[in-house]
Amino acid sequence: MSFFTSQMRSAFSTSSCLLHIQTCTRLRVVDNSKIGKEAMQAGKPPKVIHVYNKKRKADLGDRVLMAIRGEKKKGVVVGAKHKVQEVLRPRFDSNNVVLIDDSGNPLGNRIYVPLPMSLRAKKDQYNKLISIATRFV
């Protein structure tokens, strides 16, 4: 017997989530920075507390501010599981982030997943990050 009766089920509706990256979204750190590794191993992935654009919804290549291990760190979104698929924009199976400092340099020195090719258009901002990436799709 299921937990909800049919009457209860009709009393409220549920809808599927929109999969936006916005405040309170948990992201997955995909580089080998010390703080990122610790957070992922402890099962407490970073939580977004601000998105640096007008829409407040992060897309590939956008910067976010995150709460991680009691600290505030910036990061670049390098993978997102968009609900709405767009032509030539890769859809990843997880919401990936690479931690950076204020000047845009990555905190780690390895990235474990492929990065979107569109990130290479922002070479002036993320030159170091692009050079440590192993693969682009």
Added chain:
Amino acid sequence: MASWSLTQRGLSRGLRLSASMHASYGRRMTSSLPEHLRKALAYSAMYPDLLPEPDLTRRNYVREMLERQDMLSRRRAIDIPEFYVGSYMSITVSDQNAPGKKNTFVGICIYRRNHGLRHQMALRNIVENEGIEMLYDLYSPIILEIKVLRLQKRLDDDLRYLRDALPEYSTVPWDMEPEPHREQGSVPVDETRVIMKPRPWTQRWERKELKGVKEWGLEDRFFKRAVEVSKPWEKYDLMKEYRCMVPLEDQYVVWKEVEEHRKTIEEEHKRSRRRKLLDA
């Protein structure tokens, strides 16, 4: 009279339904169909993008004609091979950001959607343990090359459930060589049945009547609920069926042009493909 209506109905279902359903239907019925109808059945499975939108309120015959001209001229410019959901493919596009200005993606085709020039297809692959999907416009001018690495169908028409299946079922080797296939005859059906990951999933797949899933890993209550919300009478809804199909007389216009195209351009493409395979 009875046999004619039966044929008509079987035909319309065959045109709309999936490739695999079409195959099973074919075994029973196709032998009794006249030659030209049999051809229309095969073409609608082979070129779903060339058929117009079935929704009558959105149809515009002039636009469809112009779009068809554009599609066939694009097919003259590059080789767009026959492929199905479940085929392994590799697509190269020109990309400003990529080194060498070319970007190639290899993967399994998980769904096709939209009609006419707006036809789209999505490829999925696992790259460095990360599942990645790419959506392409089939008739986009930036596509440089479309290769079918393995021509096959799968048990279902929509493989989006691979997102929630174990990763080995959507992995395609990046350096795969195109496999030769027989030009004539039926397309092979890959009867792989997948094992799902534990929930949460992106959709409630147990309600979708999938044939390609072996192990769900769910409790009984999920299947009970799936039976409760299922609509088993919909397959007998003739009007719904009619609304989902393009009338045969409209299809004839399309297939006549395609027949011409197949005789000239596609033969040429096939020959050059075979030459490349032999050279390699």
